[in-house]
Amino acid sequence: MPAGPGQSGREIAFDSGYSWFRLGLSILLTTLGGVGMWSVVVVLPMVQTEFAVARGAASFPYTLTMAGFALGGVMMGRLIDRFGIVRPVIGGTILFGTGYVLSGLAPNLWVFAICQGFMIGVGSSATFGPLLADVSMFFRARRGLAVALCASGNYVAGTIWPGVVQHFMTTAGWRATQIGIGLFCIVAMVPLALLLKPRPPSQVGAAGAVSAEGRLSALGLSPATLQWLLAAAGISCCVAMSMPQVHIVAYCVDLGYGVARGAEMLSLMLGLGIVSRIASGFVADRIGGVATLMIGSVMQAVALVLYVFSDGLTSLYVVSGVFGLFQGGIVPSYAIIVREYFPAREAGARVGVVLMATLVGMAFGGWLSGAIYDWTGSYAAAFLNGIAWNLVNIAVCAWLLLRGRRRPQAVPA
Structure with a gap:
């Protein structure tokens, strides 16, 4: 019998009900964690104005964010190969959530850029590539569909998050928005990550x-x-x-x-x-x-x-x-x-x-x-x-x- 969401002691079959449940969790985590790639584009004009810098300098945090996301994906991938998916996702969530809070308190552009690249970029990378790799281990007949659905969470994030960030930035300011994103992601994503504890089928x-x-x-x-x-x-x-x-x-x-x-x-x-x-x-x-x-x-x-x-x-x-x-x-x-x-x-x-x-x-x-x-x-x-x-x-x-x-x-x- 296929294992349910909490039945970590039983053998889990490929393409089982739990596999699809896990895929749903992964899509949600990918969508929530995807804020790390998209929010910096929205806050860029406000950051440029507040810190009184040129557009090129104001774009530097975006560059660092992408670099952190790219390098972090390799590092997080090695961690899931060794420890499974739960620890890297929780660690990455806490890292990028803390980065959002600190970026909202940043006294200058360079502190903001460091928070974006080395905390938000690296931390949020745990919610993309590693989740794609993890989901692929729970499917055999529908592996391609499962990976594609999980990857779609990143595009869903790009569709949803910019509007959300823009709304709160207009009503509460960019600093409060950054802090709010960080706290929300930690509170929402850590419990979701804990539901990913069951390991892949042994046949994998x-x-x-x-x-x-x-x-x-x-x-x-x-x-x-x-x-x-x-x-x-x-x-x-x-x-x-x-x-x-x-x-x-x-x-x-x-x-x-x-x-x-x-x-x-x-x-x-x-x-x-x-x-x-x-x-x-x-x-x-x-x-x-x-x-x-x-x-x-x-x-x-x-x-x-x-x-x-x-x-x-x-x-x-x-x-x-x-x-x-x-x-x-x-x-x-x-x-x-x-x-x-x-x-x-x-x-x-x-x-x-x-x-x-x-x-x-x-x-x-x-x-x-x-x-x-x-x-x-x-x-x-x-x-x-x-x-x-x-x-x-x-x-x-x-x-x-x-x-x-x-x-x-x-x-x-």
Whole structure:
């Protein structure tokens, strides 16, 4: 009989009722913890005004937050491989909750930036990559769907939290809002994390390791080589992805449509990205992670090409929606691939490394697109640059697919 939410002593089956209950908890934790990635963008103008700094200096806390989130994901991933998910999530929650409280008391920009990067960024990373890796261990037949649903929590956070932060920032001020977020997250998330105590099914160890090693052997690659290839693909696809996500608002301003229209396109993009992530999970359960990543990458390239020929308001809304539908499933595919080709005991750290690569791609791509705009005076070349990086990602996916099909399969029945 499948174990219930509190039956940690019984054996838990794959795809059981408890597996879905745990997935629901993980989505909620991902949504709540996702505030760490989105709130700093909303408070940035108020922070700039209060500390009387230039826009570039005021953007530094965001950069540190992304760096902390990327590096923290690797560190937290190693911790869940060793201790399970509960301690890292509770520790990360307390860390980033405390960071919010201290950032609300910050006397200057640099203290605020340190709190954002080394506390909020690192702490909130425990609620994304590590939870994706953990959820993947409780599913077999529906693993792709489960990982995609869990990853959708980050996009849900991006849809919900900015409005919440803006409301309280307007009514209570940015400092009180930061403190309130920290206290709320600690009180709400620690009890939820305690419900994740049951361990994965015991079969995820031995049988899962043999299956993963068989698939990796069929590729004829060492674990390190495949890890580096996935990291390179992650950087490339997210350099391309960052062009519309980071610059769509500025692009609309340049075209004379204003900030509000650009913000609406970004919301449309993220909202349809949730649909894309869920759909990609269904697809991955049928054709595998690499093939799903290949489809998403090709479709993302198509959307970027459409951007090159779109400068009308209606066409930009349509293309932004299409882009959201095409790219949302790309990042979860990396976590699915890791679970397919690496043992479960290494999932946390390896998912963390690949997701760190995607964040590096987003950060580098956002800067590079802006730099290309400065050099050329137009976003046309920036879109072409994104397409070029996207082709690198497609090449890696195609090579892995062809290599897997040409070599004899070594996966045991």
